[in-house]
Amino acid sequence: MQWKRRLAIGVLSLGILVGCATTGERMATKEKSLYDRLGGKPAITAVVDDFTARVAADRRINRFFANTDVPAFKAKLVDQICEASGGPCKYTGKDMKTAHAGMGVTDADFNALVEDLVATLDKFKVPEKEKGELLGALGPMRKDIVTR
């Protein structure tokens, strides 16, 4: 009987061991959200600050923002990026089609803005992977923003 008990305990221990190992593996491979990898709300706020300063200085596109309430615009942008990257925020601004309707934004304007954003992300040394994911989340908005 003794050997049967030993065998049962052995099998049970092995089961627990394998169970723990696979759970641990799953926990180790579960990736953090883009929001967390970017550095959360403080990092996103810093990115939006630098980015909007670049846009304001960018003579290719700054005319679009001549009458913009910049602090309010920044707050909306932070919420939008925070939400789109899996963070805890809720964007309550207009949808992209409504927000940019009638502006006559061209592909060149859109590209200029993306260039400014990339310059900011490079300045903050955002890794290629996270940079790609963020641009990938914003890219599909082009069809609603570019109207000319």
Ligand code: HEM
């Ligand atoms: C992926 C690219 C873009 C994103 C994520 C984006 C995002 C936004 C957001 C969140 C708003 C605020 C909407 C609201 O007021 O409720 C906004 C407004 C605006 N966007 Fe964009 N935008 C993009 C591209 C562009 C481009 C390319 C231009 C022009 C060059 C542009 C010009 C404007 C202007 C002028 C406003 C109105 C600001 C105001 O209230 O005065 N946007 N955009």
